Amino acid sequence: MSLLSLLIFLPIVAGILILLLPSAWQQRYKYVALGAVLLQMLISAYIYINFDNTLSGIADQSTFQLVERIPWIRLNLGALGNLEIDYFLGIDGLSMPFLVLTSLVMLVALLASWDIQKNLKGYFALFLLLDCAVMGVFSALDFFLFYIFYELMLLPLYFLIGMWGGVRREYAAIKFFLYTLLGSVFMLLVIIGLYFSVTDPETGGHTFNMLHMMNPANYAQDSIFSVIAGQEIFGVSARLLAFIVLFVAFAIKVPIVPLHTWLPDAHVEAPTPVSIILAGVLLKIGGYGILRVCLSIFPDAAIQSAWWLGLIGVASILYGALNALAQRDLKRLIAYSSISHMGFVLLGIASATSEGISGAMMQMISHGFLSSMLFFLVGVIYERVHNREIPNFRGLALIMPRYTVFVMIAFFASLGLPGFSAFIAEAFSLIGAFNSQSINGLLPRWMAVAGSVGILLGASYLLWTLQRMFFGETRLWGGDEWKAKLTDVNGREVFALTSLALMSLALGILPSLAFDKMNASVLELIQLMNIR
Amino acid sequence: MDTFTKETISLLALIATLLPLFSFAGILLVPGSRDRGSFFSILNIATSLLISVVIFLNVWNKQPIHQQFDWFIIGDWRFKIGILINNLSALMLLLISFIATLVHVYSTKYMEGDPYIFRYWAYLGLFCFSMFGLVITDNLLLLYMFWELVGFSSYLLIGFWFTRETAVQANKKAFLMNRLGDLGFLTGIMIVFSQFQTLDVNLLFSEGGFFKRSLVQGDLWYFSSNHMPAVWLTIAGLAFFFGATAKSAQFPLHTWLPDAMEGPTSVSSLIHAATMVAAGVFLIARIYPIFNPTVLIVIASIGAFTAFMAATIALTQNDIKRILAYSTISQLGFMMLAMGVGAVAPAIFHLVTHAFFKCLLFLAAGAVIHELHHLKDKKGLDFDHQDIRNMGGLRKFMPITFITMLLASLALIGLPFTSGYLSKDAILIQSFEWAESQGSIARIIPYTALFASWMTAFYVARLIFKVFFGELRLNVLFGQAFSLHEAPVAMKSVLVVLAIFCLFPLFSLNPFHASHAWIIEGLPYFSTTPTVESYHILIPAVVSIAAIILILIGYKWYGKNEKAPDYTKAAVFRFSQEQWYLNRLYKVMFVDSVLGLARTAFSFDRTIVDGIVNFSGKIIIVLSAVSEWLDRKVVDGLVNGVASVARTIGNFVRHFQTGRLQHYLLFMILILLTFFVLKYFSQAI
Amino acid sequence: MNEYLPYLSELLSEALSGISFILPEIALVLTFLLVIVVDLFIPGKNSVNTSAIALTGIIISAYLNYQQSLSIEKGLSLFSGSIVLDRVAIGFKLIFAFVTVLFVVFIKGNTALKRHNKGLGDLYMLLPAVLLGLNLMAMASNLLMVYISIEMVSIASYLMVGYVSGEGKQTEASMKYALFGSACSAIMLYGMSLLYGFTGTISLSDGNIIAQLSHIAEPAIALAILLTLVGIGFKLSFVPLHFWSPDVYQGAPTPVTAFLSTAPKIAGFAILIRFLIPFYGYGAATGIQVFDFETTITVIAIATMILGNFAAIWQNNIKRMLAYSSIAHTGFALMAIVAIYQNGIRSLLFYFTVYAIMNMAAFMIADQVEQRTGEDDVRKYKGLGKFMKVEILCFVVILVSLTGLPPTGGFIAKLFIFTSAFEKYQASGSVWVLSLLVTGAITTVVSLFYYFKIPLNAYLREPDREYPVSSGLNFISYVILALTILIIVLGLFPSILA
Amino acid sequence: MIPLSHYMLISAALFSIGIYAVLSKRNAIMILIGIEFMLNAAILNFVAFSKHDKFAASGQVFALFAIVLAAAAVAVSLAIILNVYKYYKTIDPTKIDKLRD
The missing domain is CATH 1.20.120 (Four Helix Bundle (Hemerythrin (Met), subunit A))
Incomplete structure (x- = not known):
């Protein structure tokens, strides 16, 4: 069993173990989960260290690492040919960073769930199932397998939000589920279409292998998604349509304006650890999907629609930031800030330049750490007083100095203070977007300039919050009762927050920690996009 | 060595x-x-x-x-x-x-x-x-990073007393305004990177660097194989200047600096007088080749205007730190003006001299504030210890502070034998020479600066006389005689050291002429304007003489006893005291409008975007079950617009499920007939 | 008559030789008789004997079917072309046997039926009979056989629905069912008579039938075929022949509902396939379309999917909701019928297997809930997740499978249907097929609304009454668990079914 | 010889009458009778067409089976209607609508 399988199935094993343990031991479940997550963390650290920077991946199986390819489903469907589905895992520079990110975010989320009291068995089992699904999405190279993991994420999330969430949890949970399902059902249709269009050059049969889908030579002459045939559906190029469908499916996850309305609800209603996972990892699946699937399989359509992607990115940046500015609920504010920050990802990706895509990748990783940190911080006060309305707090810096320090680190890091990862990420997303006009002519320069306004707005809402909640004389809505409850961060919290802050700082000072690993893949991806 | x-x-x-x-x-x-x-x-x-x-x-x-x-x-x-x-x-x-x-x-x-x-x-x-x-x-990117970090540490220091509401307002404002400038900086970086694929300052801006090798032809700006519309060159210059505008508190992004005085005075002196605010000037010097003539004129105009505007405001302020803050803005304006007219070396020279005397002014003011604050705490009184109207006659209590501050003031005014004289006159002279070569309209710029320089003399005089001369007005206010002490040694000695640096010998052996100052000689001169000899005598003379006259007027008005004519009702006075109403204007223009926009965006989000999804087709639902729908079924997990449409359709088909057998059969047969007819006889009909 | 005498011995010997191929059916006939006899002589409420006999007979028949599946390679036409025995038919028969066995288990777990004062002997008696009818439906290859088998299943079903008749609703359901069904079969019979008149033959496997039809005016053929389809559609309950099903499903005893929504429906598909294949084959061979099945069935499929899913949103009665869900699934399976190819039936068979498991499991769980809490209203499921832990957990998996999400068998089944429809689209480029695909996708999302009402109530809401800490597991719970695991295994390794 | 079209016309008329009865009568028994009309229309067709199907005479066989099965169906239906009467005290199908949406 290779490392990737271990990474994926370790949580499942732990989850089953938890299910089998008697309920009398329910206080120990979290240690089982912690063990699994820590082990996962070690494995991903090992993978990171032993990752070969020079291998590019993207479309060539031989340059993927830790490849595992086992025939899984072989079904004779008569005239439809043989259904060939492989258990096909592998990582390259685009996916490896996310494995590391996921394992760290999961660890933090687990630490944030330390005080969960309700139905522990179900909680940790679902948590670990989610962990498994996320790891699977990032390492699957067979589209069918990818889709299975992709959908598998929905259920645990539905229950995690729905059962352990806030007041309007039912609404938020189903809304989230529906949005995502709406995207993914149509994705399934495109997957089937791709299956029929692509043949495996080795066996001649149809295949779900994503890598084969990236090579135009593998498309059957008259197939619907054939590059040469250029078939049309309702007068729109089939490939463009498929790209749009896939893009929408992933963009819902990212999320983009105007497909974002699930996000504030889901984040706000979800319990803290789930918000951490949502913001820290799940949003990245959207971005990852766009890179791995939309750009790689439909580069022609991607280039065709780059202008719109860029526009959506800019719109998300500005719109998310403006919305954040209007919030009174701290968690909602951070949720909207996520929309804004993820807009940079889209802008960077749309530029199709090495700076832009690297910046987008960096932004995803950085946002993974920082948004986890932010949601963790919200969780800290929410856990203590069950309130997170910004106007209800004032002068927290006096009673919670260490907490305030972490808040400041997190806020300033997210608003792009140099030295933290978000700065490098946003700067290069924007530089890439600006550069695009000169290099490939995809995005007009004003988009980058407009996007940079998001940096200013980002500073505005975060600083305003800082001023309103943390500075000034202490004045709390809940009076002395709150004052007694609002104790400063404890050791577990400090550990989680520090590790996230350090990751962000490390990436900000030594971006090469991430860039070196992904460079070959990014270049390969751009090469792939420009071939056609 | x-x-x-x-x-x-x-x-x-x-x-x-x-x-x-x-x-x-x-x-x-x-x-x-x-x-x-x-x-x-x-x-x-x-x-x-x-x-x-x-x-x-x-x-x-x-x-x-x-x-x-x-x-x-x-x-x-x-x-x-x-x-x-x-x-x-x-x-x-x-x-x-x-x-x-x-x-x-x-x-x-x-x-x-x-x-x-x-x-x-x-x-x-x-x-x-x-x-x-x-x-x-x-490296420009790294420069940008430190640029922001400087802003960040300034944010921290302004808000050092974070329980003070005004302090946290001020640090937020400072950071945001600087951020706004940073956008310009970032845009500049993007343009440079896009054109040259490097951000190395040396490669870009040195003699024979990339900028010198790029050329504008027609509408396009070429460098090796790259090109972009020439307007981007101008934009790049303006963008970088915009960044510098924020950091160096130039109009229109200057309003954060007076507010930043909420920080400890020592911080104000270091950051908001001597060093950080000079970073903008430094930046412009570092990347000077990027600016094309259009941008340079903009820089010069903004610099001159800022110098003038800030000086007028300083005339009427009563807060000692605020006066100094506006004076800083004004002096920074001089530096920018110098940059604009090509006097890079004088600008930097002024930066250096200004750093010393302005730092000294602040520290001395700090000493005064420190003592008054002590007094306030000790006696448990309630007064504004930064308001010059509460001071007066301090020279008796704090002689060293007085002398050092006086020296710094003279330097600020630019009287001979001080460092300020050398640097400021170098700027003025060169700007007049530049205006000469530019033509008539450009003359406004040096004259504006000249006026600003005169006003400087007046407000400095007002400051010094009000603080150090006359009687301690607190005595009048509270009806008892207070006595104050000289600042402690650690502070005093610093003042003395700085005072030495306000004098000419350290900068140029010739007290009247800056052109042989070592700083100017050591820095690059980009100016190409011809020297007009007459200016070198005329301008220092005019400036100095007028300054002395103004100081005398100041003494008459503020020195011995209050004989200042009361202008407080005059519109001009109000205009100046209210700092040209810029703060309010900005609040209405930017803060309120952005917040308004944010609220609009949010309600747009709630009602329209969500609504398009949520409420499409809801009208029909409303007819069937408004009340139930709203309270219970909303939460039934069936809320989205898809849900509404789905429910509408579902409800529609439900009407046929009447429970009556014969209806079922009838519907069935009707539907079959309809299909049959549509399929086979539609053409006939 | 004399003129036929020379052929008589030939016919007889053919009939006799065919007998060896209908051993499973013979076993059922014998079981049927045996159950009647036993029930007659050992009367009373204790139905252990009858159930055991019925079960044994069904299992033997299933085993015989399995044996056949090993030996039969290509289709055999038996009894002068009345029935055809091929791998597809055997596949269907195995599904029916499986469903019937589950049905027996289900009846045994249902206390309401057990308590009935008539005893269950009659019900067990009906089982072999209805299974026989189902088997014949799977094999029928002429119009007469189609009619007979459909009527056999129908009459037995009427009886089962009205069997307990402990309350008004059940009798109402059975009356609606019987009258609607009779009317439909009468209409079908009329359609068949027209078809017979147009072609002069009742054989479906005979290629001539189509050739004959091509000489007749198109509307006339259409009328005959549409009328015939009414009878088949009644079994499938597609639009517009679905009206009976929600009422009947709600009124009938839950095990019967489970059975009715599974086996006869699948059998209806078997007949539909038999009916269509000659037409498709002829169309493919000659390029002449005597009837536009593609459009007709596409329209029906779209309407059925939309109606089933959208109407289900409004239901709060679990059985009614599942009834609409089964209508929706019919529509989905019709998608594959549009796209059917000679061998594409395999994916359809997979779909039906999965559907049978999911549907039976869903009804079993619903029945368990009703038995233990007395609730058949989904809104009253609040907090059940803690009370009936295993059952509700299984319910969630089953519902996920019904929605068609991985990693369940329902997903693979849905994938197969989509796959064959997509293949059809790629071959034909028809907008109709594309709209089928899109409808299928959208209705999948819609189905989430109502399926997830159950976990929503069971897990996300607090109970409004006191439940004991947890209810124990009974035999049915283990069956449910086994079915659930089977669904997941089929989702991960669908190859095992091949 | 009576032409085939006459049989078909009569059978169509029977069928239509049957449908009318099924749809309009307020009595379950009458509906059942309507169904019988429809069945008989079909059976008449079969017999009539069978004349032209000399070899197999499938139509006649079909008719026989149909008669038998119709009888069985009617028997079951009658029993059920009886049951309904027990609970509803009516056999007017328009009044038997407890099961509905």
């Missing part, structure tokens, strides 16, 4: 830069180090100063030092960072470390007794680190 190799010097510069960072990290992270924060910080900054001296001696008027390292690779592009020390940066390094050291020493007394003083030392460390980094780095 020429024995140092390039590598050693780079290493030294690095050490000098990192030492304050160690104070920052050490004080905050190492347990138990908080109590020894001052010692630790002073040690570090003093070492930095020492190193800076060494570096200065090794670099000044010698080969610049440029060392590079790989930072990271992105795409095909190898991102290098490094240290570039030429005359300019060596000078800045020395200046900053020197003033920072003095301010550190001063602060030991000034901040004594503050419970969170360890944070003060830490923040100062961070600031010094960022500032050093800013001046020695060779």
